[in-house]
Amino acid sequence: MEYGARSDPGRVRGNNEDNFRLAPEMGLFILSDGMGGLEAGEVASRLAVETVLDHCRQAEADPTLAVFGKHIDGVSETSNRLASAVRLANAEIYSHAKNRGGKAAMGATIVVLRFVEDRVCIAHVGDSRAYLLRDGQFDQLTEDHSFVADQVRRGMLTEEEASRSKMHNVLTRALGIDPQVEVDVTEELLRDGDIYVVCSDGLFRELSTSQISGVLQETDDPQRAASRLIDLANQAGGGDNITVMVLRNSSKSTRPFSKIGRWFKGSDENDPEAQS
Amino acid sequence: MSKLVLKFESAVLQEVAVGQKEVSIGRSPENGIVIDNPAVSNYHARVFTEEGRLMLQDFGSLNGTFVNGQRAKMIMLKPGDSITIGKHTIVVTDSVEVRARSLDHADPKPAVPKMNETVMLDTKDRRAFLEQIAAVGESAQPAPGRRKIPTLVVRNGNTDRSEYPLNDKLTVVGKSAMATVKLQGWFKPKAAAQINRKEDNTYYIGAADKTPSVNGEPITHPTKLTSGDLIEVAGVELEFVVRD
Numbered sequence: 417m418e419y420g421a422r423s424d425p426g427r428v429r430g431n432n433e434d435n436f437r438l439a440p441e442m443g444l445f446i447l448s449d450g451m452g453g454l455e456a457g458e459v460a461s462r463l464a465v466e467t468v469l470d471h472c473r474q475a476e477a478d479p480t481l482a483v484f485g486k487h488i489d490g491v492s493e494t495s496n497r498l499a500s501a502v503r504l505a506n507a508e509i510y511s512h513a514k515n516r517g518g519k520a521a522m523g524a525t526i527v528v529l530r531f532v533e534d535r536v537c538i539a540h541v542g543d544s545r546a547y548l549l550r551d552g553q554f555d556q557l558t559e560d561h562s563f564v565a566d567q568v569r570r571g572m573l574t575e576e577e578a579s580r581s582k583m584h585n586v587l588t589r590a591l592g593i594d595p596q597v598e599v600d601v602t603e604e605l606l607r608d609g610d611i612y613v614v615c616s617d618g619l620f621r622e623l624s625t626s627q628i629s630g631v632l633q634e635t636d637d638p639q640r641a642a643s644r645l646i647d648l649a650n651q652a653g654g655g656d657n658i659t660v661m662v663l664r665n666s667s668k669s670t671r672p673f674s675k676i677g678r679w680f681k682g683s684d685e686n687d688p689e690a691q692s
Numbered sequence: 693m694s695k696l697v698l699k700f701e702s703a704v705l706q707e708v709a710v711g712q713k714e715v716s717i718g719r720s721p722e723n724g725i726v727i728d729n730p731a732v733s734n735y736h737a738r739v740f741t742e743e744g745r746l747m748l749q750d751f752g753s754l755n756g757t758f759v760n761g762q763r764a765k766m767i768m769l770k771p772g773d774s775i776t777i778g779k780h781t782i783v784v785t786d787s788v789e790v791r792a793r794s795l796d797h798a799d800p801k802p803a804v805p806k807m808n809e810t811v812m813l814d815t816k817d818r819r820a821f822l823e824q825i826a827a828v829g830e831s832a833q834p835a836p837g838r839r840k841i842p843t844l845v846v847r848n849g850n851t852d853r854s855e856y857p858l859n860d861k862l863t864v865v866g867k868s869a870m871a872t873v874k875l876q877g878w879f880k881p882k883a884a885a886q887i888n889r890k891e892d893n894t895y896y897i898g899a900a901d902k903t904p905s906v907n908g909e910p911i912t913h914p915t916k917l918t919s920g921d922l923i924e925v926a927g928v929e930l931e932f933v934v935r936d
Contacts (some may be wrong), residue, residue, distance in 0.1 A: 656893075
């Protein structure tokens with residue numbers, strides 16, 4: 417696994433309310449976009465990424481660590497652990513906001529990717545996204561929890577109409593708003609050459625999906641791809657904070673991080689077909 | 693006290709009391725009834741009371757306002773009237789009872805976005821709004837408890853079991869520690885094929901390290917499975933069965 421990441425305040429906002437954490441030794445990548453006045457957004461997104469990282473680290477050291485919230489059927493224990501971490505982050509932000517007297521509401525989105533064995537597990541809340549580029553096809557893996565996306569799903573707006581909507585910034589789900597939150601989880605089979613992009617809305621408000629996938633296809637190095645995407649989003653206006661993580665699964669890599677690739681091969685070191 | 697009920701097809705999206713306060717209708721977030729659709733003008737129309745009568749006025753909107761099918765500029769409304777704006781309908785009802793959760797101040801986006809800040813739908817309004825909007829498209833989704841779980845039946849080859857219920861979003865056929873259908877033998881791939889369960893409870897088989905065949909044909913793209921399909925991959929034959 418090779419990876420690159422960058423966060424930028426953009427060209428309009430004075431502060432950066434986005435946060436991200438990389439824990440490649442666990443195959444764990446976390447991104448959050450905060451909201452709320454004063455410094456509330458920055459605090460919310462930092463609480464989000466740190467709570468998720470802490471909970472996953474603790475669970476790694478002690479697999480019997482309690483899972484927070486209801487078990488989700490049809491997905492792995494790894495996905496359930498991510499959902500647990502996200503619910504905990506929700507509770508942290510919610511109680512933090514309450515302790516501040518509820519004057520400034522605070523909230524955050526979250527996207528968590530964890531690569532384990534043969535798959536990637538994804539948990540998310542809000543309108544930050546994960547995309548996958550595979551065989552030239554670029555797909556959004558997460559469904560936005562936003563007013564506009566909701567209307568598109570119900571056939572009330574076409575994609576085209578939605579792109580002109582003024583309601584883009586209205587979320588229907590976020591961390592820190594209610595004592596409980598519903599977390600979406602999904603899993604994808606990991607394939608050689610897969611490129612995952614995790615980003616805050618500052619990226620896809622400024623760039624079309626074909627612009628994003630174009631950068632990924634012309635740049636081999638994930639860090640350069642992440643930087644290039646941020647530069648392009650700034651050139652296009654940079655209306656919001658922009659955070660991008662580019663994660664590339666390649667077993668043929670000769671780059672310094674290729675040793676991490678071995679982790680993904682997991683217990684298969686004796687497999688005659690493993691190509692590490 | 694009259695009420696305006698905003699509907700999309702059969703679903704009720706919003707209810708607004710009208711009478712003492714006038715209600716504006718349009719695409720802009722400042723309106724009392726917001727219809728987020730390009731066919732609707734920013735400030736499209738308003739409903740207000742004049743000398744005890746409920747009136748509708750169209751602000752010269754591009755696509756017009758229709759009351760009971762007739763284009764209207766200024767018209768008196770009565771209970772039962774149906775106002776059509778774009779693809780949405782607003783029904784006028786005469787209701788003495790104002791329900792507790794009626795959206796009195798009538799804005800699904802109470803925190804009017806300032807400077808393009810990201811905002812949440814406010815808790816109380818959000819709940820009401822989501823409950824109402826949930827009616828749209830609900831019939832298309834099977835109730836989660838009544839979902840049929842198909843089975844993969846092993847017809848040929850070495851696997852750890854003879855059949856597998858397909859309950860997971862991602863089912864892997866291979867040697868991986870997380871594979872559901874565990875292949876046995878030296879030269880089996882870690883992930884030979886994948887089966888994905890979609891939100892609408894349909895199942896698609898896709899390639900991984902191998903390209904599976906369905907009913908003898910190698911697949912070229914993720915392929916929807918139907919009961920009785922025979923899958924061949926990495927030396928095993930699996931039948932996809934949906935039992936009643």
